[in-house]
Amino acid sequence: MHQDRGRAESFGSAAEAYDAFRSGYPDALIDDLLAARPSNTLDVGCGTGKVAAAIAARGFRVVGVEPDQRMAAVARARGVEVDVVSFEDWDSRGEMFDLVTCGHAWQWIDPLIGGSKAASLLRPGGVIALFWNYHVLDEDLLAEVRVAYETYAPDLSVVGQDPSGLDDADPFGAVSSLSPGETRTYRWVREFDARDWPGMLSTFSDHQRLGEERLTALQQAVRRIIDRHGGQIAARGGTYVWSARKLSA
Numbered sequence: 001m002h003q004d005r006g007r008a009e010s011f012g013s014a015a016e017a018y019d020a021f022r023s024g025y026p027d028a029l030i031d032d033l034l035a036a037r038p039s040n041t042l043d044v045g046c047g048t049g050k051v052a053a054a055i056a057a058r059g060f061r062v063v064g065v066e067p068d069q070r071m072a073a074v075a076r077a078r079g080v081e082v083d084v085v086s087f088e089d090w091d092s093r094g095e096m097f098d099l100v101t102c103g104h105a106w107q108w109i110d111p112l113i114g115g116s117k118a119a120s121l122l123r124p125g126g127v128i129a130l131f132w133n134y135h136v137l138d139e140d141l142l143a144e145v146r147v148a149y150e151t152y153a154p155d156l157s158v159v160g161q162d163p164s165g166l167d168d169a170d171p172f173g174a175v176s177s178l179s180p181g182e183t184r185t186y187r188w189v190r191e192f193d194a195r196d197w198p199g200m201l202s203t204f205s206d207h208q209r210l211g212e213e214r215l216t217a218l219q220q221a222v223r224r225i226i227d228r229h230g231g232q233i234a235a236r237g238g239t240y241v242w243s244a245r246k247l248s249a
């Protein structure tokens with residue numbers, strides 16, 4: 001996916017909406033990542049700072065790397081230190097890290113560079129964690145949402161369906177200085193109203209690509225469905241994590 005730069009670089013066009021509507025990450029994940037008390041963390045593709053701000057709020061040093069100026073501006077407004085550059089081109093100026101995090105961004109980074117570069121920036125014993133959220137709607141609601149997608153966005157995969165298609169290939173498999181990857185899922189349930197869920201849809205790069213007219217039509221159709229379901233829906237979701245440890249030389 002990283003070669004689709006149009007999608008990879010689309011998030012900043014709606015940076016404020018991204019920050020308002022895109023799901024954040026569970027406290028339990030952030031607490032587990034910080035349990036070893038890393039002296040510093042690198043947050044790759046930090047976007048508007050959802051991960052980095054949660055780390056900084058717990059009193060830990062964190063640096064974000066983010067190529068989109070508009071996303072970085074939101075992160076900086078939250079007090080996050082950000083270098084505005086792609087991860088592939090980023091110069092760490094010799095700094096090494098105990099923890100590297102990457103929420104919903106690893107797919108935009110060149111796989112021939114990302115894993116080995118992250119490993120080279122980790123101290124021995126340091127941890128890299130990549131994570132993604134998914135959302136699952138109840139089947140009766142989902143059946144109605146599917147009809148809306150068939151009408152307005154037949155080429156898109158429906159947000160809210162079962163996530164069994166998540167990639168099971170170890171993203172660190174080719175990097176010999178990292179331990180084999182391990183997976184873990186943090187499950188959660190979140191409530192969305194008729195504004196939140198359509199708002200979240202607009203933060204996904206494949207939905208952005210529909211163009212304003214078709215995206216708005218899809219959002220309106222989904223909004224009507226949520227209204228028919230009482231104006232509030234629950235998504236059973238989760239945060240899916242791949243992590244690995246830097247091996248001693």
Ligand SMILES: C[S@@+](CC[C@H](N)C(=O)[O-])C[C@H]1O[C@@H](n2cnc3c(N)ncnc32)[C@H](O)[C@@H]1O
Pocket residue numbers: 008009011012022044045046047048049050051065066067068071085086087088102103104105108109110
């Ligand atoms: C879906 S957003 C995730 C933002 C944030 N990590 C979060 O969890 O909310 C993906 C981010 O990856 C960034 N990105 C795209 N290509 C990148 C690259 N080559 N290096 C670093 N970040 C990149 C985008 O600009 C965008 O901010």
